[in-house]
């Protein structure tokens with residue numbers, strides 16, 4: 001589980017970056033500023049708001065008033081600030097590679113990939129030709145068996161169920177390769193529902209604003225089909241939306257998809273024909289290059305069965321129209337300008353409210369990341385990540401682990417038996433800091449300086465084959481599922497492992513020059529959050545080896561689940577729109593990690609001071625500064641469609657509400673003298689203390 005799910009426009013299903021549409025993209029900032037005199041942007045606070053009434057506004061109110069979301073973004077937050085910085089650095093790296101006449105190896109590939117994307121004139125001149133082989137293959141489908149084979153052949157490793165929680169794929173099914181839930185010594189294929197062009201099932205099934213979006217979606221389909229000179233575009237668009245609506249009806253909800261226990265279904269390939277009749281699964285497996293794969297983990301069996309039934313019940317011609325549409329939609333950013341603009345107008349503006357398409361260089365850098373991310377990351381960390389920062393961050397993680405262990409020891413509600421297992425899990429946790437120990441080999445990936453769409457397609461296939469090769473083999477516990485220049489952090493629950501990329505170890509998250517208290521509230525709480533994911537509502541289901549096994553006594557588990565239910569109710573009560581609330585159940589794992597992460601950061605800070613009395617800085621006590629650092633990290637603004645999209649699809653609550661989790665910490669009440677009559681006040685028995 002990540003600290004945040006960044007959302008990226010699906011360029012094509014490349015690497016692990018397919019997600020519901022949106023595109024966070026940067027403008028170049030200068031330098032790495034320390035905020036204020038001790039790490040907090042005091043000018044961004046609104047001290048007219050009592051902290052106990054609205055702590056988020058107290059810390060970030062003036063920032064909110066004076067900050068406009070850049071026109072090429074759907075949201076703007078502390079993560080975006082670092083993202084802009086990292087992207088500007090990345091631009092320098094790829095442009096240098098593109099300009100180097102005698103570059104070779106990965107650097108040549110980086111340069112060629114970037115140049116191909118940047119050459120808009122060449123892309124325009126080629127018209128639809130780069131997509132034609134795919135369109136022809138769809139046009140040639142003669143029967144449902146050929147359809148099944150093509151559906152297998154276009155399967156990509158484009159979802160991630162437990163690490164990045166990217167469940168979305170516009171392909172009919174998504175594949176994730178990860179350690180087997182019940183046999184963690186080998187990697188297994190996880191098969192999950194897909195096939196929707198809109199972000200989530202509710203976009204098809206609800207009325208109101210969703211009905212408007214559906215009408216705009218149908219118009220967008222018709223427009224792209226017309227651009228591609230496909231006849232009867234409007235009638236086809238209506239049939240495509242009809243088929244996708246039928247798929248949406250059999251889709252599981254986000255809450256169910258987020259439920260590991262509901263996902264843990266092992267099917268043998270031979271059982272698919274009886275458990276999910278309608279699709280020729282033997283032809284599908286042959287197309288996917290998986291005819292010998294015995295076991296699959298079928299994440300949402302009812303959805304997989306429902307989709308297979310639709311393959312049988314719906315006419316072949318409708319499926320061909322649907323596949324043609326998705327081939328065009330997926331390729332559109334790399335087709336002539338009219339296609340790319342139409343794609344942005346829908347995915348960027350309609351679905352996320354972003355008015356302006358990001359500059360071409362930003363899109364090109366994202367394409368290079370999708371194809372050759374670790375090759376770029378390797379150069380990035382050589383230039384922008386010091387051994388001193390790594391050592392300091394490693395020390396902080398050791399601190400936070402020690403504090404978390406002490407919290408387990410002190411838990412009043414947990415039996416000694418469960419505590420011993422929880423401590424074993426903590427002892428076995430592996431930490432990746434800054435960058436991976438070994439780098440991905442891109443030797444087999446062909447990149448051409450004149451083939452932008454082909455590069456993205458080959459990268460998607462390269463990533464698929466790289467993943468399929470892992471099947472049946474022991475997992476590589478050194479592999480990274482984030483890039484070093486991604487602004488995020490990750491818990492890999494099946495591997496009991498944490499990952500902290502170089503790009504998040506910068507202000508306002510981490511600044512060696514800033515006040516310790518602020519660092520503990522910011523990066524300390526992030527580290528604590530990731531540790532806690534091993535013990536959240538999903539992570540707690542895995543033992544110290546990453547096996548899905550109940551290590552809890554029944555009584556302890558009941559208490560843990562009751563605390564989770566209370567936290568879910570707390571977040572259900574937050575209502576960004578009159579008609580749409582935060583989903584407490586969908587976001588529960590993240591909210592548990594926030595509560596426990598912050599509590600651990602407070603303890604770790606106290607341990608680090610070794611009893612020294614803290615001094616006030618600009619009128620703030622050390623513990624006040626810790627909470628300011630925490631809430632500052634969660635400053636965020638979003639356009640309405642993007643916020644609605646997030647509330648429907650994202651396991652993370654909006655930043656504003658994540659900051660309010662301070663209400664569950666006794667230390668916050670003391671630090672800010674929060675009284676009973678204040679809006680955020682919770683009586684002690686209602687403060688959720690999970691760990």
Ligand SMILES: [Zn+2]
Pocket residue numbers: 001002003004529533590593
């Ligand atoms: Zn998280």
